[in-house]
Amino acid sequence: xxxxxxxxxxxxxxxxxxxxxxxxxxxxxxxxxxxxxxxxxxxxxxxxxxxxxxxxxxxxxxxxxxxxxxxxxxxxxxxxxxxxxxxxxxxxxxxxxxxxxxxxxxxxxxxxxxxxx
Numbered sequence: 001x002x003x004x005x006x007x008x009x010x011x012x013x014x015x016x017x018x019x020x021x022x023x024x025x026x027x028x029x030x031x032x033x034x035x036x037x038x039x040x041x042x043x044x045x046x047x048x049x050x051x052x053x054x055x056x057x058x059x060x061x062x063x064x065x066x067x068x069x070x071x072x073x074x075x076x077x078x079x080x081x082x083x084x085x086x087x088x089x090x091x092x093x094x095x096x097x098x099x100x101x102x103x104x105x106x107x108x109x110x111x112x113x114x115x116x117x
Contacts, residue, residue, distance in 0.1 A: 002089045002100065010107045011083050014076050017108070021073045028062045036074050040066050075108040091115050 002010075025031075029038035040062045082088040089098050093115035102109050109116075 001097075002103070006100065007083060007088065010088075010103055011080065014080050014083075014107050018073065018076045018080070021069050021076065025066065025069050025073070029066050036070060036077060038066055038070060072108070075110065078110070079108045 022031075025038045029040045031037075032039055079088060082090075089100075089103055090096070091098055091112040092110045094112065096112055096114075098109055098112045102113060
């Protein structure tokens with residue numbers, strides 16, 4: 001089991017990461033009723049062809065970024081939930097403990113190194 005002080009350190013790290021991800025998402029997307037889902041804003045640059053092309057390009061880029069950030073946010077939220085349920089640090093694949101050093105580097109890890117490979 002993970003020591004309580006280390007678990008608290010990792011929890012703080014996860015909470016900071018959650019805030020960072022949410023702030024990044026809010027720069028170009030609006031939160032929805034589900035706290036892990038955002039909706040990319042569609043900027044209106046103007047009415048000519050070049051403006052329309054720029055709008056579509058930016059929107060496409062932001063959709064891809066939104067999906068990536070939302071996935072990271074879900075992983076962070078899952079880890080925080082596991083901490084609350086006292087199931088944090090257990091590999092979802094094999095049920096063994098995830099190495100402490102791995103959790104220090106990537107606190108939202110769901111799998112041990114052996115299973116991740």
